[in-house]
Amino acid sequence: MAAAAAFSAVLTTEHALDGVSAASGLEISGGRCWAAGDDSVFLYELDLGLDGVPDSTAIAPRVVKKLRLCASRDVDAASGAVRSEEGIPKKLKPDFEAIAALPFEGETHIAAGLRDAIVLLNPDTGASRAFDGAALFSALRAEPRVTGTAKLNLEAAAVVGGGSHLALFQRGNIPGGHNAVALYALADFEAFLRGQGSGDAAADGAAGVVVTRPPLRYAVVHLLLPPIAERGGGGNAYLAGVSGASTVTVPLPRRDGRASASADAGHAAAAAAAPEGGDGVDADEDGAGEEFLLLSASYEATLNEIDDGPVLGSRVALLPSSRLLALTDNGDVTDDVIDGAAPVPSVDLSDLSALILPPGRGDGGNPEPVLAKVEGIAAVACSCSRGAAGEGVVRVAALAVTDPDGEASAVLQVAVAAPAGLLRGALAAA
Numbered sequence: 001m002a003a004a005a006a007f008s009a010v011l012t013t014e015h016a017l018d019g020v021s022a023a024s025g026l027e028i029s030g031g032r033c034w035a036a037g038d039d040s041v042f043l044y045e046l047d048l049g050l051d052g053v054p055d056s057t058a059i060a061p062r063v064v065k066k067l068r069l070c071a072s073r074d075v076d077a078a079s080g081a082v083r084s085e086e087g088i089p090k091k092l093k094p095d096f097e098a099i100a101a102l103p104f105e106g107e108t109h110i111a112a113g114l115r116d117a118i119v120l121l122n123p124d125t126g127a128s129r130a131f132d133g134a135a136l137f138s139a140l141r142a143e144p145r146v147t148g149t150a151k152l153n154l155e156a157a158a159v160v161g162g163g164s165h166l167a168l169f170q171r172g173n174i175p176g177g178h179n180a181v182a183l184y185a186l187a188d189f190e191a192f193l194r195g196q197g198s199g200d201a202a203a204d205g206a207a208g209v210v211v212t213r214p215p216l217r218y219a220v221v222h223l224l225l226p227p228i229a230e231r232g233g234g235g236n237a238y239l240a241g242v243s244g245a246s247t248v249t250v251p252l253p254r255r256d257g258r259a260s261a262s263a264d265a266g267h268a269a270a271a272a273a274a275p276e277g278g279d280g281v282d283a284d285e286d287g288a289g290e291e292f293l294l295l296s297a298s299y300e301a302t303l304n305e306i307d308d309g310p311v312l313g314s315r316v317a318l319l320p321s322s323r324l325l326a327l328t329d330n331g332d333v334t335d336d337v338i339d340g341a342a343p344v345p346s347v348d349l350s351d352l353s354a355l356i357l358p359p360g361r362g363d364g365g366n367p368e369p370v371l372a373k374v375e376g377i378a379a380v381a382c383s384c385s386r387g388a389a390g391e392g393v394v395r396v397a398a399l400a401v402t403d404p405d406g407e408a409s410a411v412l413q414v415a416v417a418a419p420a421g422l423l424r425g426a427l428a429a430a
Contacts, residue, residue, distance in 0.1 A: 005391065005419045009316040009354045011370050012413045019063040020044055021087050023401035023409035025156070026244065026376030027110060029101035032123065033061075034110055035376065035401055037409070039093040040086040042066040043110055043121055046411075048380075048399070059399075061411045067126050069112055069119050070094055098157035098168065099376075100246075104190060113154055118193065131196040136216055140182060145220045145344050146170050150177030151305050156245035156376070158293060159186060160321040167293075167324065172223075173241025174305055179223040179297070180344075183328055184216060192216050219328035222346040223319070225353060228299045228312050228369075236301070240315055244296035244401075247321065248379035249289035250394055252420055252427070289382075290427060291321040294416075295349075296377040296400055308405045313369030316377065316398065316416055317353030318423060323430040352426055356400075356414055372412060375403045384420060392420030 017023060017035070024038040033046040045067070049060030073092045074083045088094070094114050102111040102120065109120040114130065116137050121128040141152045147170060156169035166189050172179035225240035295317040302309030327345035355369040381397040396416040402409055 005393070007318075007352060007354045007418045007422065008416070009356045010415045010417075011356055011358055011372075012415050013059065014372075014413075015059060015061050015411045017046075017061055017063075017401065017409040017411050020401075020409045022403050022405075024097045024375045024403055025099035025112070026378045026399065026401045027099050027101055027246065028378040028380070028399070029108060029110075033378070033399075034099065034123070035409075036069075036096040036099045036112055037086070038095050038097055038403070039088045039090075040096070041068055041070050041072050041088075041094055042086065043069050043096075043099075043112065043123075045123070048411075059411070059413055067121055067123065067128070069096065069121055069128055070114055070117075070130065097155050097375075100157040100159055100166070102159060102166070103163065103186075104193065111157065113157070120193070131193050136192065139216065140168075140170075143182075143220070146178065146180045146182055148172070148177045150174040153177075153241075153305050155241070155243045156295075158245040158247055160247060160291065160293065161325050162291060165325065167245065169242045169245050169295075171241035171243060171305075173239045173298075173300065173302075175239065175303060177239075179225060179240065179242045181221045181223065181324060183219045183221065183324065188216060220344050221324055221327050222344050223295075223317075224346055224348040224350070225297055225315060225317070226350050228355075230301060231310070231312060231368075238299050238301055238309075238312060240297040240299055242295060243298045243314070243373075243375050244377040246294050246378040247291055248294045248318075248382050248396060250292045250318070250382055250396075250423060251289045251384045252392070252394065252424055290423075292423070293317075293319040293321055293324070294377055294379050294396065294398060295319060295353075296374040297353075298373045298375070300373065311371050311373045311405075314356050314372055314374035314400075315353050316356060316374075316400075316414060317349045318394075318396070318416070318418060318426075319347060319349060319352060320423070320427045320430055323347060323426060326430040351422065352418070354416075356412070370412075372400075372402045372410070373404065374400045374412070376401045377414075394418045394420050394423055 020037050022037045022039045025036040027034045035044045044063045045065035046061050047064045072082050072085045074088045096112045099112045112119045116134045118131045118133040140146050153171045155171040158167050160167050166184045166186050168182045170180040227237040230236040298314045299312035300309040377400045384392050384394050398414045400412040
């Protein structure tokens with residue numbers, strides 16, 4: 001009997017991302033693509049070279065615009081001259097990691113975490129504002145349900161639930177740590193930002209603005225991912241650390257076998273970029289699709305949050321947003337949760353994820369994963385096609401950015417495929 005189809009993630013192509021030395025976040029919003037680097041003060045707009053409907057070979061990423069997120073701290077003490085704005089030394093770098101498209105005051109901004117600040121940048125005007133996030137980050141640092149015994153290390157962010165909540169992702173690749181999601185009602189988060197004033201303390205004071213810092217309530221969920229063995233049979237195992245997050249609309253088949261609406265115009269592209277799987281299923285106009293989180297996690301041979309270790313691979317996962325919300329009563333936070341008395345719910349992503357494998361190696365066995373440290377991920381297209389045995393197969397054409405620690409960053413095209421029944425089962429569990 002043939003083995004049941006499983007979740008897979010296969011590298012299709014890899015492209016150098018010239019001009020970005022330490023890519024750490026990726027966001028696709030409104031047909032535009034943005035990348036952040038943790039050692040740069042800029043947000044980079046990328047032209048992916050798609051030229052219409054994308055396919056598995058068309059991508060040619062390049063930086064077309066740089067927008068300033070903050071000022072550099074790498075300044076000569078004597079002259080005051082700025083020494084670097086990109087490739088900034090580790091102790092002085094802004095450390096942008098988590099970025100997300102965030103609605104604020106009626107416009108879409110790209111939000112980025114800057115140590116103890118939150119930066120919102122309007123990509124149309126180039127204007128950016130920094131907000132004091134110390135109250136938010138201090139609360140998370142002191143929250144063992146989020147950090148365990150490790151340090152706070154937020155690596156990803158996404159707006160979920162159709163725009164109802166903001167999810168912040170703690171990387172849990174250190175023993176004693178957690179891959180945790182801190183889930184905030186988006187309306188509460190926006191109110192928190194508005195309570196910080198304009199971001200200009202002098203201007204706020206002159207205008208008589210009272211800057212408040214309301215406590216932010218949040219719920220916590222743990223994500224469980226399988227470890228990876230040390231290369232060369234050393235006997236050690238290392239934990240996965242969530243590194244990127246975005247959302248994708250998945251057109252799951254209806255119970256009559258037809259697919260719901262394709263997630264976007266890239267229906268054919270997703271089928272072309274994924275491993276072989278049969279004919280496409282026509283989109284059904286009545287289907288709206290289901291929102292899933294597209295997650296990346298990376299493995300390093302390190303036991304602390306500071307030191308980089310040899311890269312052991314990266315993993316891709318799909319998680320229904322509704323599952324995350326259902327585990328937290330739609331993101332509601334009770335007094336028991338605030339006091340830490342309630343147990344932390346968890347989701348095991350072992351069956352809903354896979355290591356990224358080299359081209360042609362996603363057909364079974366135990367091949368070595370691609371040795372790339374994925375730091376951000378986003379979907380270009382998603383579709384559902386009919387597999388060889390007639391079952392539905394969901395295909396996501398994903399882009400991922402890598403941080404190779406000292407070398408040029410890269411953009412990976414990753415073909416993700418999952419049995420529709422597997423994803424529908426994950427939805428049913430919600």
